[in-house]
Every structure is written in C-alpha cells, then in structure tokens.
Amino acid sequence: VKIPKNFVCEHCFGAFRSSYHLKRHILIHTGEKPFECDICDMRFIQKYHLERHKRVHSGEQPYQCERCHQCFSRTDRLLRHKRMC
Template identity: 40%
Template sequence: MEVMEQNRKECTGKKRRFDIYRKKVANIKKHITTHTGEKPHSCPVCGKSCVRKQDLQSHMVTHDINRPVYSCIVCNKDF
C-alpha cells in the first residue's frame, strides 16, 4: 500500500499535470490548422507549404540529387 501511495504522488505531481496540459494545448493547435488551411512549414527550396513538419521532411527528399529515381513503366514519369 505504501509503495502505491508513493507512486500516486509521483504521477500526480504539478509538473506531470502541466506536461499533460501542455501536450493537449499543442495537439489542439495542430488540429485547428486543419480548419484554417494554415500551412506553417514551408520548403526553403521551392516554397511548398505543409501542415505537418513530417510532411515537409518527406518532401525535402525530392530535392536530394543523390536520391534514387524510379520511372513508371507506363508513362515514364520519374519518382
């Protein structure tokens, strides 16, 4: 019982609650961009904008001259 009580105090400390609250605020701010059309992450090379930072990172690979190029066997479009 004493160990459980000690763990409960550690889990409900002020810092822990603040971290959870801050996470929820960050999540709602990201979610709101789906309604506003805001795209805060933009490519420094071509200017393409993305909602998510991860999407911009994936896009940046398209500017890498050392990346392998794959061609469609039907239309010859490069990817």
C-alpha cells in the first residue's frame, strides 16, 4: 500500500508523505540551519547531522568492522570500508 504524498514544496514541487518531512525539506531552500555545534559553531539542518558531527570532536567511533575490527565514526564509512575489506 502506497502512502500518498500530499505535502508539496512550493519552491520545487517535491512531494512528501508528512508535514514533518516537508518542513525539514524546506530548510534546504531557506538556508536555515537550526542545529549548532557548541564547540566549533558549525550548523546543520538536521539534529542527526549535528550528533554525527560531534563525534569529530569526541573521537567516538561506535561502528566496528566484524572482519578486521577497524572502527568508524559513521555508518556510511563503515559500509564503504566493508565493500573493500
């Protein structure tokens, strides 16, 4: 069952399934970045991106390759590594 995309962006006419996703998308057009790093002042559209960025400062690397045990701060970097490991 497909969920209708009833929420349409007035800037680019992209369609979304919820008002939340539309509001998040509109930030791309407005340039607003409401989430700010308290260490280096970088700003982000999404809270998740800020949380991921904070690992740069903390050195946290919670994602580990099960083959070679190398650790990564981001899941996308672990997945890229796994293709070559």
